[in-house]
Amino acid sequence: MHADLPPAADFPFADQRPWFKLLNRYHWFVLVVAALGWLFDTMDQQLFNLARGPAMAELGGPVSPQFAGGLATMIFMLGWATGGIVFGIMGDRVGRAKTMVITILIYSLFTGLSAFSQSFWDFSFYRFLTGLGVGGEFAVGVALVAEVMPDRARPHALGWLQACSAIGNVTAAFVSMGLAPLEAAGALGEYRPWRWMFLVGALPALLALLVRRNLKEPERWQALRDSGSARLGSIRDLFGHPLWRRHAIIGLILATSGVVGLWGIGFFSFDLVRSVFRQTFESEALEAGAAQLDRAFIERLVQEPARLDEVKDRVRTPNYLIDPDARAVYRAALALHKEGRPVTPAAIEAALDSSGQTQEQRLARSVMMAPTAESSGTLTDLVDQITRRNKEMEGRLTLWAGINGLLLNIGAFFGIYSFKNVTQLIGRKPAFALTFLLAMSSTALVFSQLQQFSDVFWMVPLMGFCQIALFGGYAIYFPELFPTHLRSTGTSFCYNVGRYLAAPGPLLLGTLASSVFGGYGEVESWRYAGVTMCSFFLLGLAVLPFAPETRGKPLPE
Known part of the structure; x- marks a missing residue:
């Protein structure tokens, strides 16, 4: 006790006193x-x-x-x-x-x-x-x-x-x-x-x-x-x-x-x-040219699919990308890689077709994966910028x-x-x-x-x-x-x-x-x-x- x-x-007289004085x-x-x-x-x-x-x-x-x-x-x-x-x-x-x-x-x-x-x-x-x-x-x-x-x-x-x-x-x-x-x-x-x-x-x-x-x-x-x-x-x-x-x-x-x-x-x-x-910040980033960075990343990635193991350790999810088409392509590439299938533009297009992409989306994503003459930096540089x-x-x-x-x-x-x-x-x-x-x-x-x-x-x-x-x-x-x-x-x-x-x-x-x-x-x-x-x-x-x-x-x- x-x-x-x-x-x-x-x-x-306890009832007359403030509670804390008790x-x-x-x-x-x-x-x-x-x-x-x-x-x-x-x-x-x-x-x-x-x-x-x-x-x-x-x-x-x-x-x-x-x-x-x-x-x-x-x-x-x-x-x-x-x-x-x-x-x-x-x-x-x-x-x-x-x-x-x-x-x-x-x-x-x-x-x-x-x-x-x-x-x-x-x-x-x-x-x-x-x-x-x-x-x-x-x-x-x-x-x-x-x-x-x-x-x-x-x-x-x-x-x-x-x-x-x-x-x-x-x-x-x-x-x-x-x-x-x-x-x-x-x-x-x-x-x-x-x-x-x-x-x-x-x-x-x-x-x-x-x-x-x-x-x-x-x-x-x-x-x-x-x-x-x-x-x-x-x-x-x-x-x-x-x-x-x-x-x-x-x-x-x-x-x-x-x-x-x-x-x-x-x-x-x-x-x-x-x-x-996130929606607000992504809209701001798109206005600042974020889509260009994401598309350049996709273009390089499909040219160097052997590096996907290295890339996915840093760009962990498709949500790292802001451009909606780039997200869809990267999601399909990760799924193909996980299944042990070749990650090629044709395979990615086929996977996206099966998910119900529109013809307009198919065209935009095909263009994104096509190689261009412009130099947008190495894949490592692009990954650094995205992360x-x-x-x-x-x-x-x-x-x-x-x-x-x-x-x-x-x-x-x-x-x-x-x-x-x-x-x-x-x-x-x-x-x-x-x-x-x-x-x-x-x-x-x-x-x-x-x-x-x-x-x-x-x-x-x-x-x-x-x-x-x-x-x-x-x-x-x-x-x-x-x-x-x-x-x-x-x-x-x-x-x-x-x-x-x-x-x-x-x-x-x-x-x-x-x-x-x-x-x-x-x-x-x-x-x-x-x-x-x-x-x-x-x-x-x-x-x-x-x-x-x-x-x-x-x-x-």
Whole structure:
């Protein structure tokens, strides 16, 4: 027991004091440690969102980069859900503090290993294991803070704990923005920025090592363990009691709606921004004569097909080229080479004919592959120019992805803070209802209307404010639904089984973008898919009439 941890009742006029003056040194220590654990946890999540697009482009994956990105996100979320359940139960049985330290070590280690991925599948394996730690940390961290804090300070402390998620996400955005000029200048060499992002994500392991001895278990948990009056962390007890079962199902549906909205739509705004602005940058490059460089590259390549192995190690995908016809020819050449067939102009034309090219396209591509008397430089020179141009463009896109993340999470910080205040004024249920409606509207606005650079500066923070405010509500509401012996288990069940149900959301978005709406082009496919998915916010709205109102009530024992 902690001698320096007096209960709130020891303050005779506690209700007249600001919440933060109710906290002693140990209260602050617990809040800071839990907040830092969650901050680094969310930094890891956001680094993944920033790195996902470039990683899928480099590592490949099934069907298409859009589908592969959705699948990798689903795998990460399944790990998150599994870790939340396993470590949530572990937090009830062996202690919140011990479990939180273990989860921080797990997500740090496997985030670092993600940097060394060589294929889509080992990358996804590392992300699954990272998810185990990420999911577990949230469940035990929230339970730890909820039980240590005085009753009146609890919703404020939990609100600030969740607000630290925005700081973690902003930190990830600054990491991305810091790497952008290095990428544009070619200072990172062949080691792509997304790998460096994951190496940065390994640093939180230091936090776990520094605090592991000073972090103690909550008095409520210790007293319950010592009394032996209830089984700790029992799923059977959670579902055996009608009230706790009802609360668990309601919390599960609320979480599923918000998690699909954020991870299945909102965090794919990074991909949307990269697609929209790539289109803008490519138009600028075409106006500056980029098509001439691409056509010269194709002309030289078909004259020296034996060098294709060397070339494809540097010009890794057709997207390095900007001219649409040059992209098509290079894609066909790579496919022929992979199949072990001769890469000749005739073979390329035949392959393109089978894909349904028009007569006009056939003529333009034939002219492109025909040798000319003009000297446009050696193949090596052309490859150098193309890779340099691509690094500059990727650097600009990395910068804008970072700006997107920064603004999204500035909005998120204020959204979480506002939810904390609004829910104290009008109650938990009305606050959730208002936020679900605003989240749906703002997300549809971003995916349907974002076009200009200026749009990022107001649409994205608005979406972040509305979407992530919901998660501030979860941090306050879920611990209020369950008694002490089931608090970590119940919270983790709502939040993490919700992730099991929500995990297909990113895959569904990727499928909609790549298959259902794929014929509309990359940018429009993201738009249609995102707006379609916004209907998931209505799920949370539909369950609210059945949810209990917990404002002003003590935690159930």
